[in-house]
Amino acid sequence: MMHNDRREFIRKAGIGMLAGMGAASGILTGGGFERTTSAAWAAVPGEHGRRWGMLIDTRRCREGCTLCIESCHHTHNVPAVKSPDETVEWMHKEDGRELLGSLCSSTAALPALCNHCVEPSCARACPTDSIFRRTDGIVAIDYHRCVGCRSCMQSCPYGEVSFNWSDPRASLKNPSLDYPTRQRGVVEKCNFCSDRLVRGKKPSCVEACPEGAISFGNLNDPSSEIRKLLESSETLQRKPELGTRPSVFYII
Template sequence: MNEERRTFMKKAGLGLMAGFGAAAIASSPLFERVAASAWAAAPKRPGTRWGMVIDTRRCREGCSACVDACRLSHNVPTFSDPRRRVEWIHREEGRALLGSACATQKLLPALCNHCEEPSCVRSCPTDSIFRRRDGIVAVDYHRCIGCRSCMLGCPYGEVSFNWSDPRPAITEPTPDYPTRQQGVVEKCNFCSDRLKRGLQPSCSSRCPEGAMTFGDLNDPDSAVRRLLASSDSMRRKPELGTEPKVYYII
């Protein structure tokens, strides 16, 4: 084997390796692709883990049934000033919601992710926002002191604050659910009040296209797990390690 040939092979080998390396880097996903097995292989905690899968392919343009249902069933106030807005679920453009890997221009529903490792909980001085045994991140409105640390702690901006008295701003009051008062935060509670009565959350049950599926992520036979097994899904800002429990199928 002559010298020239040796160097050529060396270079070719290096080139090949570099090529593979680049391919590995290029193919590493921009976003975390979460299969159902990812959750099942490493269940964070035992017991019920409520989660939601939103099939954005079914999400209809211009439809706001989930947002309206939520606003109605939880006495969420409607403030006209965007700086005072209070919302438990809202619609946001797919790209802003899920990053550049999501190409859709459609408005997609966004709500509290009920993270398995919630940063809002670590920023609450009074343990008013906490992770319940069933994985729901809930707010104790009796205890919230209104310091708004959780709003800054939440990477998704899903906690709202009552900058003024919410009662006059509730357009259609529902007697079935309390309101909140001036000076406390509020956010989606995965309809824990309805779950207690054996009902599905308002948003998913009112979706005309059945795009929102709710269920126990720890139960391998649940609808959410079957859906996650059938398609690739995304979560919001997975790189932060908060382990959101709301999944999006693109």
């Protein structure tokens, strides 16, 4: 009798724990894949609310030009750390094949930044909710809440989260007064210029590009310029197979 009770108890404890863990850890998140062809965009069931997105027309992106990156890094006081193992980047240029896989015919260096995923794995990794998805689709970081465990950095499949291994203020030559600086020991990444959006401005990389290669807008609004471009062009996302649903698109 005693024996049966114990076995029963252990079984119930186990089932209860599994159910609790399952519910709590959000294993059951929504579906993953997002087609990016024009036909697929037209067929997307309308999602409500705003989802900021970016479209980079790489045909217009000039070889060797880094104006978008310079503008971004200046606007947000991103430190220019010299040591290659400690660099902090919100935006950078990377080989097209590396970035977009074999579908990309170009091996030119293309701009890359945080994808502001609909299913951000960084947010699922953060123990303190310091990195989170806002209702407008922007994945934001609370620098004052971040404990510096680097779980988000580890879990970003695009490698777009940077950690301040050293004091970032020491590497800032000409700080901008419009955006705070960070401290050593916290992570940072592109914020889709949420600081400029509230002031009615466009993201700084969009403004800085002399070729107008970068478009920005609400992906959920069928009449937005970016949506029209998406529906009329073949576009690629980075690693769509991972089901993170990036909000940054590329025209090759």
